[in-house]
Amino acid sequence: DIQMTQSPSTLSASVxxxxxxxxxxxxxxxxxxxxxxxxxxxAPKLLIYKASSLESGVPSxxxxxxxxxEFTLTISSLQPDDFATYYCQQYNTYPYTFGQGTKLEIx
Amino acid sequence: xxxxxESGGGLVQPGGSLRLSCAASEFTFITSSMTxxxxxxxxxxxxxxxxxxxxxxxxxxxxxxxxxTSRDNSNNMVYLQMSSVRVEDTAIYxxxxxxxxxxxxxxxxxxxxxxx
Numbered sequence: 140d141i142q143m144t145q146s147p148s149t150l151s152a153s154v155x156x157x158x159x160x161x162x163x164x165x166x167x168x169x170x171x172x173x174x175x176x177x178x179x180x181x182a183p184k185l186l187i188y189k190a191s192s193l194e195s196g197v198p199s200x201x202x203x204x205x206x207x208x209e210f211t212l213t214i215s216s217l218q219p220d221d222f223a224t225y226y227c228q229q230y231n232t233y234p235y236t237f238g239q240g241t242k243l244e245i246x
Numbered sequence: 247x248x249x250x251x252e253s254g255g256g257l258v259q260p261g262g263s264l265r266l267s268c269a270a271s272e273f274t275f276i277t278s279s280m281t282x283x284x285x286x287x288x289x290x291x292x293x294x295x296x297x298x299x300x301x302x303x304x305x306x307x308x309x310x311x312x313x314x315t316s317r318d319n320s321n322n323m324v325y326l327q328m329s330s331v332r333v334e335d336t337a338i339y340x341x342x343x344x345x346x347x348x349x350x351x352x353x354x355x356x357x358x359x360x361x362x
Contacts, residue, residue: 153349175291182340182355183291188347226291229350233304235281235293
């Protein structure tokens with residue numbers, strides 16, 4: 140199985156900050172990577188697919204990059220609504236696997 | 247707008263069975279692969295199972311042999327039959343449409359609690 144490792148597990152930041160979350164795959168997944176945002180008590184929401192494509196309706200302050208085994212999610216200028224938990228997910232091979240999550244907290 | 251609605255969750259004793267349902271609307275269900283993902287209390291997301299448009303199924307090792315995913319294309323439904331459930335199966339279960347662009351949309355989730 141492909142293991143997905145996110146870092147950091149928790150990230151403290153302020154409104155207006157630029158933040159980056161890292162996701163590493165245990166083997167190459169090309170660009171078959173998605174990023175999701177989950178607000179407390181809500182279902183996850185797709186932000187980025189194919190590593191760097193922005194899902195329709197998602198603000199342009201979100202961006203993704205990477206290929207192979209290393210990927211990043213960047214939020215260019217944090218807004219109050221962005222404080223949530225973020226997950227990466229590989230969909231290159233079954234079993235699909237998620238990273239453990241990164242909780243973005245208000246500093 | 248594409249929508250998914252899960253149902254069937256509840257309290258079940260260890261070793262028991264439960265069937266979850268997911269109703270799909272506003273997208274072409276018959277050509278869509280579907281996925282179940284679960285989230286244990288205060289934990290991260292765990293992929294559980296997927297079913298292709300042709301009915302081929304895939305399972306996580308943790309549920310292989312105990313859970314069965316099926317679909318009814320006539321009624322735009324996907325099911326997760328859970329058997330021999332364990333305390334560690336306690337979670338919110340989400341269904342989602344699987345695309346080449348990831349999982350979207352997701353349902354609101356249904357809570358399964360395994361306890362005696």
